[in-house]
Amino acid sequence: MEKYAGGCACGAVRFEALGRPLRVGLCHCMACRKYHGSAFNPFVVFRFDRVFMAGALKAWRSSNHASRFSCEICSSPLCYREDVGDEIELNMGSFDDSSLFTPTYENWVCSREDWLTPLGVPEFKTDLGYERRRQLAVRH
Ligand SMILES: [Zn+2]
Ligand SMILES: [Zn+2]
Numbered sequence: 001m002e003k004y005a006g007g008c009a010c011g012a013v014r015f016e017a018l019g020r021p022l023r024v025g026l027c028h029c030m031a032c033r034k035y036h037g038s039a040f041n042p043f044v045v046f047r048f049d050r051v052f053m054a055g056a057l058k059a060w061r062s063s064n065h066a067s068r069f070s071c072e073i074c075s076s077p078l079c080y081r082e083d084v085g086d087e088i089e090l091n092m093g094s095f096d097d098s099s100l101f102t103p104t105y106e107n108w109v110c111s112r113e114d115w116l117t118p119l120g121v122p123e124f125k126t127d128l129g130y131e132r133r134r135q136l137a138v139r140h
Helices: 030-036 128-139
Strands: 003-007 014-018 023-027 041-047 051-054 057-063 066-071 077-082 087-091 105-107
Antiparallel strands (some): 003 014, 014 051, 057 066
16 A cells, blocks of 8 residues: 655654545645745645544644644644545645645635646636535535
8 A cells, every 4th residue: 555654844743644645636725825825735635544643733723614733843734624524635745755746636726826827637716625515515
C-alpha cells in the first residue's frame, strides 16, 4: 500500500497517509488564502481513518462546518476537516515530497488571481465540498 509522509516546519508534528489519495484539489477561497498566507491552497484528500498524526495540534474553527489544524509550536497549517463525512484534507506543502501530487480540480475559481493560469482541470465556482454538503443536507 502507498504511504505518504509529511509534517510541519519544526518537525514536532509528523503524519502518515496510507493508500491512494481520494482526490487532489486546489482552492482559491478567501479563507484558505488568509489561513495559509498564500494566493491559493493545494490539498490532498484522504480517508480520515487512513491518516495517522503524531504531535500536538491546535484547532481553529474556520466555519460552522469545519476546522483547520496547525502545529502547536511552529503554527504550520497541516490539515482541514469537515464535521460531516470521513475525509481529511492534508495541505500539499506539508508532505515531504509534494511533487507526488497534481491537482485535478480547482475550487472557488471566482476568486482566483488574474495572474494565475487555469490548470485546465474541472473548475467549481465555489467548491466541491459545498455541493456535497448540500446533497447530504437534502438526503437527511
Ligand atoms: Zn511544528
Ligand atoms: Zn478554500
